[in-house]
Amino acid sequence: MNLLLKDFSKNFLPSEIEHEVERTKQKFSLLKFNRLGTLLAVVFQDSTIAIWDFDTLNMIKYLENTKENRIKKIISIEWRLDGREIIFANSQKILFIWDILNSEFVAKLNIQQEITFIEKHPIDNNKYLITSSSETPSVLQLFPPQNYSSQKTKPEKDSLIDFKYKLFPLNKDLNNQPKKKIRKRKPTTIRGKIQIFQQAIFSPKGDRIYYVNNSKIEIWDSNSFEILNLFEIPKTEPLNLSISRNEDILLINGKEKKIHVIDLTTQSKIHEFFDFVEKRSWTKVLIHENGEYVVSGSSQDHLIYFWSIRNRELIKIVSDKSSDKGIHDIVFHPRFDIIVTCSENFVCTWAPMAQNNWRGFGSWFTELTEREQVKDVIPKPRNIENEEKDFLDIKTIQKDPLVQQYLNFENCLEEEIIDIPLDIGKEDEI
Amino acid sequence: MENNQFYQKEFSHNNYSELKDLNIHNSQENDTWIYQEKIPKSEGHNCNLKSSINPHQRAISSLNFSPNGLFIASSSADKTAKIFTVSDLKEIQCLSGHEKGLSHISWSPDSRYVCTSSDDQTVKIWEVETGQELREFDYQSIVFSSNFNPRGNLLISTTYDTYVHISDVRAKLPLQKFPGHSTPVTHGCFSHDNSIFATSSFEGLIRIWETRTGTCLRSINNSLSPKDPERPCTFVKFTPNSRYVLSSNLDSRVLLTDIYTGKSKKTYQGHINYRFCVGSDFLFTFKNMDFVISGSEDGSVVLWELQSKQMVAVLKQHQESVIDVSGHPTLPIFGSCSHSPENSIKLWELN
Numbered sequence: 001m002n003l004l005l006k007d008f009s010k011n012f013l014p015s016e017i018e019h020e021v022e023r024t025k026q027k028f029s030l031l032k033f034n035r036l037g038t039l040l041a042v043v044f045q046d047s048t049i050a051i052w053d054f055d056t057l058n059m060i061k062y063l064e065n066t067k068e069n070r071i072k073k074i075i076s077i078e079w080r081l082d083g084r085e086i087i088f089a090n091s092q093k094i095l096f097i098w099d100i101l102n103s104e105f106v107a108k109l110n111i112q113q114e115i116t117f118i119e120k121h122p123i124d125n126n127k128y129l130i131t132s133s134s135e136t137p138s139v140l141q142l143f144p145p146q147n148y149s150s151q152k153t154k155p156e157k158d159s160l161i162d163f164k165y166k167l168f169p170l171n172k173d174l175n176n177q178p179k180k181k182i183r184k185r186k187p188t189t190i191r192g193k194i195q196i197f198q199q200a201i202f203s204p205k206g207d208r209i210y211y212v213n214n215s216k217i218e219i220w221d222s223n224s225f226e227i228l229n230l231f232e233i234p235k236t237e238p239l240n241l242s243i244s245r246n247e248d249i250l251l252i253n254g255k256e257k258k259i260h261v262i263d264l265t266t267q268s269k270i271h272e273f274f275d276f277v278e279k280r281s282w283t284k285v286l287i288h289e290n291g292e293y294v295v296s297g298s299s300q301d302h303l304i305y306f307w308s309i310r311n312r313e314l315i316k317i318v319s320d321k322s323s324d325k326g327i328h329d330i331v332f333h334p335r336f337d338i339i340v341t342c343s344e345n346f347v348c349t350w351a352p353m354a355q356n357n358w359r360g361f362g363s364w365f366t367e368l369t370e371r372e373q374v375k376d377v378i379p380k381p382r383n384i385e386n387e388e389k390d391f392l393d394i395k396t397i398q399k400d401p402l403v404q405q406y407l408n409f410e411n412c413l414e415e416e417i418i419d420i421p422l423d424i425g426k427e428d429e430i
Numbered sequence: 431m432e433n434n435q436f437y438q439k440e441f442s443h444n445n446y447s448e449l450k451d452l453n454i455h456n457s458q459e460n461d462t463w464i465y466q467e468k469i470p471k472s473e474g475h476n477c478n479l480k481s482s483i484n485p486h487q488r489a490i491s492s493l494n495f496s497p498n499g500l501f502i503a504s505s506s507a508d509k510t511a512k513i514f515t516v517s518d519l520k521e522i523q524c525l526s527g528h529e530k531g532l533s534h535i536s537w538s539p540d541s542r543y544v545c546t547s548s549d550d551q552t553v554k555i556w557e558v559e560t561g562q563e564l565r566e567f568d569y570q571s572i573v574f575s576s577n578f579n580p581r582g583n584l585l586i587s588t589t590y591d592t593y594v595h596i597s598d599v600r601a602k603l604p605l606q607k608f609p610g611h612s613t614p615v616t617h618g619c620f621s622h623d624n625s626i627f628a629t630s631s632f633e634g635l636i637r638i639w640e641t642r643t644g645t646c647l648r649s650i651n652n653s654l655s656p657k658d659p660e661r662p663c664t665f666v667k668f669t670p671n672s673r674y675v676l677s678s679n680l681d682s683r684v685l686l687t688d689i690y691t692g693k694s695k696k697t698y699q700g701h702i703n704y705r706f707c708v709g710s711d712f713l714f715t716f717k718n719m720d721f722v723i724s725g726s727e728d729g730s731v732v733l734w735e736l737q738s739k740q741m742v743a744v745l746k747q748h749q750e751s752v753i754d755v756s757g758h759p760t761l762p763i764f765g766s767c768s769h770s771p772e773n774s775i776k777l778w779e780l781n
Contacts, residue, residue: 018643036579053583053598053600055581055584055624055642056583056584056600056601056605058597058598058601060600093718109696202444219475288472297439303520312739319760336642351643354645356645360637360638360645360646360647360649361637361646361649362649363648363649363650363692364649364651364692386698388694388695388696388739389694390695391737392674392686392695392736392737393671393673393737394669394670394671394673394695394720395671396667396671396673397622397670397671397672398671399622418581418636419581419582419583421540421543421582422538422540422543422582422583422599422600424543424555424564424565424599426602
């Protein structure tokens with residue numbers, strides 16, 4: 001509400017670098033925001049995790065990769081909905097749940113599937129969508145023990161809570177009969193880094209799952225795990241999927257360097273984006289929430305492409321000249337028009353170009369049009385008694401749905417933690 | 431011309447925080463700045479003096495209740511800050527370590543830490559439970575005030591060299607500083623949702639800035655009419671919904687201004703304030719009545735009803751100018767602190 005004071009600029013593309021963080025000793029690999037965008041989880045290539053405060057881009061918490069942890073190599077990471085725990089998968093078929101506040105592991109689940117991507121359900125805290133390299137994608141349903149509430153502390157340190165789970169593979173044909181298991185190929189590696197790929201995605205409300213299976217898109221119901229519908233698209237091998245907030249458009253980042261745009265209302269492919277000049281391959285492709293533009297990050301150079309959905313063309317190419325290595329990850333901020341990208345040594349924050357608001361410095365001046373004749377204004381004496389009679393409301397917070405709230409505590413879920421509590425020790429820091 | 435006089439007198443002071451003196455007026459011009467108006471008094475409210483202590487050796491510069499309502503902190507020109515319990519004004523911590531007098535003390539939102547700003551050009555963060563000094567930020571200029579943001583991760587510090595500093599509380603180095611005004615900046619305060627902050631300065635301007643980018647969104651001047659000069663604005667604070675700002679000005683007016691239109695919606699008068707940086711505060715009571723409190727240079731604490739602007743009480747128990755007042759977050763209690771040589775803190779209760 002308070003940001004109503006600001007004039008939102010016409011240039012809405014986040015194409016200017018606001019902040020840049022450089023690390024020479026550690027290399028970045030993955031990024032993920034928590035639900036409200038206050039904390040950023042950063043994964044390094046040596047499989048350590050750092051939690052950054054997004055306001056300051058300084059590190060608050062750190063998870064080391066030691067021999068006791070046996071994390072080995074982190075493939076994919078996701079926040080749990082209450083903001084207190086992080087769930088991540090390593091290359092040895094194990095899922096870890098780590099509590100940020102107490103800095104200790106909550107559970108370790110042996111899934112027996114090689115996981116390449118994990119995605120959380122928008123509403124349900126215990127449902128996740130797992131894409132695997134050897135099996136069909138499946139929905140992981142966690143059953144935490146009855147007395148488990150993330151607010152309570154564990155009785156003993158280093159003890160793990162026994163989480164029961166069940167996997168529901170998306171492995172049925174149109175009549176809801178189970179299909180034969182198909183052995184898949186192993187994922188390819190690009191320069192030694194295992195290529196993550198994602199074959200299925202939750203709908204924004206969480207009631208449906210879209211599964212890209214070779215040349216078909218299957219629509220599943222996420223509660224009953226039954227197939228609802230399927231339609232045909234040209235054959236593609238998806239690396240990464242992205243869906244718009246009103247379930248209009250699905251983007252598929254294909255391995256053949258093409259970005260397929262699928263219209264879900266007409267259930268057909270409407271367009272594909274392709275770099276004709278350099279034939280770049282894309283690490284990640286994201287569609288803006290409103291479905292207006294698409295951001296794609298190149299995997300060889302530090303270039304970001306902006307495409308327009310409506311005009312079906314390239315809008316802009318932006319590059320960060322200080323680095324020539326590929327982009328490893330891009331994320332949108334949940335509430336603002338900000339993109340955060342990470343390449344090997346840099347994490348950059350991109351925002352729309354800030355217009356110099358000189359009007360802010362002299363708000364009582366009015367602009368004159370040309371040839372307007374202004375005579376000397378004699379100020380009238382203010383009748384303060386009449387002007388100040390009104391009742392002032394100083395407590396109710398006005399809501400404005402058009403303007404994104406910076407931090408609306410009323411949007412919080414039950415038991416959600418927005419921030420890591422302030423704990424300034426004298427001998428900490430890394 | 432006036433500004434030059436001010437700066438010359440400023441540098442002649444050795445210990446600024448001892449006096450917080452902005453003595454730049456001429457006695458003849460004084461009358462034009464005080465707006466004469468009949469101020470009706472309302473009945474039905476009584477204030478009792480609960481307790482009074484004299485803990486410091488020199489003038490007390492600021493007073494603040496903790497957000498959880500259990501403690502009250504005071505900072506003084508005798509280079510120390512003290513923390514007391516609200517129930518019986520027992521001293522639980524004495525924070526010493528600054529090399530010169532203190533100007534301001536404020537609490538973190540979880541009531542675990544306090545930050546003190548001092549004339550020795552540093553801001554220090556202390557832990558309340560142990561009294562240990564945890565962080566020190568050096569700003570190379572006299573610091574007038576520093577405040578936490580409601581999330582607790584940022585600190586806004588305003589200094590004499592016209593800069594506004596935003597720092598990360600956890601880090602060891604200050605984050606960002608930007609030129610905010612053309613005169614010393616007296617006070618800074620964040621809004622309830624951390625999105626904007628307000629700063630007040632000697633040139634009489636209140637500026638509203640966006641936290642994330644540091645751009646200036648709005649400027650508000652506190653002059654009575656376009657013909658009158660602007661008087662220094664010494665204190666600014668947001669209302670709980672961050673729509674209005676409460677400001678204290680050196681023409682004996684406390685204003686409640688709308689930040690969107692820039693016009694003052696309420697004016698509170700009847701006290702005297704033309705020399706010192708006297709603070710003001712809100713007092714929210716459980717009976718849905720809201721009050722505005724301010725100190726005054728004749729030694730009285732003045733209470734107004736917020737909506738009707740009527741003066742509810744004039745409490746004259748201090749012998750010296752009342753420098754700062756603070757309203758308890760939940761109970762109908764408020765505190766006042768005074769200048770030297772009295773150096774006392776008094777707690778009052780509203781019935």
